[in-house]
Amino acid sequence: MNYRDRWPASRLLAAAVAILILVSGGAVTAIGFALNSLDKQRAVVLDQIGPARRLVIEMDAALVNQETGLRGYALSASSDFLTPYTRGIEAEENAARGVTSALRTTRPDLLARLAETRGIAQDWREQYAERLIAQVTENGQPQPGVGGTTVGKELFDQxxxxxxxxQADMTRDVDAARAELDLTADRLLWLCIALGTLLAVIIAGVAVVLHRILIRPLATLAAQVREVSEGDYGHAVETSGPRETVMLAEDVDAMRRRIVSDLKDLQRSNAELEQFAYVASHDLQEPLRKVASFCQLLERRYSGQLDARGEQYIQFAVDGAKRMQVLINDLLAFSRVGRITREQTMVDCGELVDQVVDSYSEVITKTSAVVTHSGLPTVRGESSLLSGVFGNLISNGLKFHGEQPPRIDIGVERTGKFWTFTVTDNGIGIDPEYAERIFVIFQRLHHRDDYPGTGIGLSMCRKIVEYHGGTIWLETAESPGTTFKFTLPVVEETGDKR
Structure with missing residues (x-):
């Protein structure tokens, strides 16, 4: 694998991001132009032509009110009828100003037609309406025919x-603006659909490319690493793809090679340890047995000929040799945990504890002890090793008892994927500051003359429990007495008890 001629993943990702940014920028620009055009058409319809047409309709109504008021005044000579006329003139002026304000910058042609219309209306007022009002006011009598009704009608028809x-011109312009607005909206809709489709295609293409150049090599690398992690250390790890992925594969393969080298060293060390165990269990113990035997022969041969101190020295030698044998045997047992394995089977912890309790029946009877347990589950493990865990904890409860007869309670509860076992006694207890020290091999808190033993029991318990995938600890919050807790994995019921 040569990673130097490969593109780094960062550059590939940057290229993909650049493509998306360019396309997104173009899409945003196009949509921006479309929205601007849509906004202009909307302004024409809603802010210019539309309001102006409504004002022209109001101006038309104002002119009709002027004509109606004038006619009523001519027929009745009552000044009340002039009110619609004068208000119509005012309404016409307001409507004209509104139209002028709405169309000042965009439609000069419509403003010219508006001015023409207002000129014709002014001619009607000057040539007919104002003269008729003057005549009726001067005579004080109705003047239905004064001023020429035909002339007034012709002028007002104009x-x-x-x-x-x-109004027709404005209606036509409003319809045209609405049509353009609808067309622009349709264009915007299709533009959004097209751009959305294009973006979807580009994103899908980028995703496919990234999958081929990034995800697939990583998945291949993960599969190969998983194969190595499952125990196939001879499988070489290699993959293609960007520079970082190839470099990672090379680093993982280098780590695999180091593991293989360390594994060989470990196997060689285990072989040497096996040889040492053989020597310790045979060659080292043979001299100890001879020392103990000959010391005992000396004691019997010269019994009564040595003084008390000489006999005491011989007893010390015999006791030391025997204790050395016990320590060697315990050390060998400790070294075999996890190294010399047997097939793990389903172990009924209830039956196992009954067997352990039965093996301590003599001590239990002698101390009037009570050992209880309930609801202990079935777990997977090595029966002999798990028996050692319960045996050591029960033995400690029987050994380190107070003035009251020993009482040992064993319980369990499920915590997620583990069973949490609790072994509680009413003994002398353990100071919390020694919660970790007690699990160190050959560590004792009491003199051997007070309590027998080598101090390896709790170390064995920790090693056995951890070998089975659990943990063990001293519950320092519990008092009086001592409470140990340890966990073992839960085995779901499958019907297979082997």
């Missing part, structure tokens, strides 16, 4: 035609 034409 006004109405001009207004209608202005």
């Amino acid at each position: 006004v109405r035609r001009s207004v209608n034409q202005l």
Whole structure:
């Protein structure tokens, strides 16, 4: 594997991100132009032509009110009828100003037609309406025919035609603006659909490319690492892909090679340890047995000929040799845990504890002890090793008791994927500061003359429990007495008890 001629993953990711940014930028720009055009068309419809057309309709109504008021005044000579006329003129002025404000910068042609319409309306007022009002006011009598009704009608018809034409022009412009607005909205919709489709295609393409150049090599590397982690240390780890992935594969393979080398060293060390165990169990113990035997022969041969101190020295030698044998045997047993393995089977902890209790029946009877347990589960493990855990904990409870008869209670509860066993006694207890020291091999808290033993029992318990995938600790919050807790994995019921 040569990673120097490969692209780094960071550059590949940067290229993919750049493509997405360029496409997204183009999409945003195009949509921005479309939205700007849509906003302009909306302004034409809602802010310019539309309001102006409504004002022209109001101006038309104001002119009609002027004509109606004028006619009523001419027929009745009552000044009340002039109110619609004067208010119509005011409404016409307001509507014209509104139209002018709405169309000032965009539609000069419509403003010219508006001015023309207002000129015709002004001619009608000057040539007919104002003269008729003056005549009726001067005479104080109705003047239905004064001023020429035909002339007034012709002039006002011109006004109405001009207004209608202005309304028609504005209606046509509003319809055209609405059509353009709908067209722009449709264009924007299709543009969004097209851009969305394009982005989806680009993202899918980038995803496929990234999968081929990043995800697939990583998945291949993960599969090979998993194969090595499952025990196939001879499998070489290699993969293709970007520079970082290839470098990672080389590092993992280098680690695999180191593990293989260390494993060989470990196997060689285990072989040497096996040889040492053989020597310790045979060659070393033979001289100890001879020392103990000949010391005992000296004691019997010269019994009564040595003084008390000489006999005491011989007893010390015999006792030391025997204790050395016990220590060697315990050390060998400790070294065999996890090294010399047997097939793990389903172990009924209830039956196992009954067997342990039965083996201590003499001590239990002698001390009037009580050992209880309930609901202990079935776990997978080596029966002889687990028996050693319960045996050591029960033995400690029987050994380190107070004035009251020993009482040992064994319980269990499930905590997730583990069984948590609790072994509680009413003995002398352990100071919390020694919670870790007690699990160190050959560590004792009491003199051997007070309590027999080598101090390896709890070390054996920890090694056995950890070998079975659990942990063990001293529960320092419990008092009086001593409480040990340890965990073992839960085995789901499958019907297979082997």
